[in-house]
Amino acid sequence: MGQRGLLLKLELQSNPEMLCVVRHALGQLAETLGFTSAECREIVLAVDEALTNIIRHAYRGQEGRPIRATFRRIEVPCDGKQRKALEIVLEDRGMRVDGEKLCGRSLDEVRPGGLGLHFIKESMDTVEFRRKFAKNQLRLTKLLKAPKTKKCTEER
Amino acid sequence: MKISARYLDKMTVFDISGDVDLASSPELRKALLRELREQRMPRVILNLKAVRYMDSSGVASLVEGLKVSRDLGARLVLYGLNGTIREVLQLSKLLKIFEIYDTEEQALAP
Secondary structure (H helix, E strand, O other): OOOOOEEEEEEEEOOHHHHHHHHHHHHHHHHHHOOOHHHHHHHHHHHHHHHHHHHHHHOOOOOOOEEEEEEEEEEEEEOOEEEEEEEEEEEEOOOOOOHHHHHOOOOOOOOOOOOHHHHHHHHOOEEEEEEEOOEEEEEEEEEOOOOOOOOOOOOO | OEEEEEEEOOEEEEEEEEEEOOOOHHHHHHHHHHHHHHOOOOEEEEEEEEEEEEOHHHHHHHHHHHHHHHHOOOEEEEEOOOHHHHHHHHHOOOOOOOEEEOOHHHHHOO
């Protein structure tokens, strides 16, 4: 992947203590890009949950393993127009993730666990997973809503 | 996350602050299960006023505490949730499952 639209690239280790660092950096980044406070919280939650899944499942809780997080400003076609969006790609070298397990679970049952993927899907516009060259790659996007235009009334 | 306990008459109040995430939720889970299972406290109250962030592992700790409290005939009570924590519980469709109050006075009431 090239550097086009690159905003931020983080090389971190699979340590739970690093999650708060990523949350703070990402919250600032999303705010700078013009996302609303609610959208910033959604983006932060989705990435936090995705990193948690990498640490818990791909690396089975093993600390010190590499995770790369790349944040880009992109444009995507939407309803016949080009829309600005934030693209987040998380890569790890952990165990292959079973694609079928990425469906999440029903929320009708009250039990601990299995909520992370649901949070990710609810918070982001697209969620894509693939395995390539012994790496898990999760790509998330969030559309930046167009700012509301004010109607001007001329005073004569 | 910081967690401290206050012991009242047949109640434990946990004052929690900071972020409840993968790094800190095991501590919350351990504290909850200790009060419910080992101390057999009839009511465990979580003061969440100073909690800034909670992820799914934090929610899972609360759900586990709730299930244990129900099994033992005890109560797990939450109060002081800010908008962020409410959003996460709403997203989990768990907001109505928990006993939630706005103030400590309400949470302590018989």
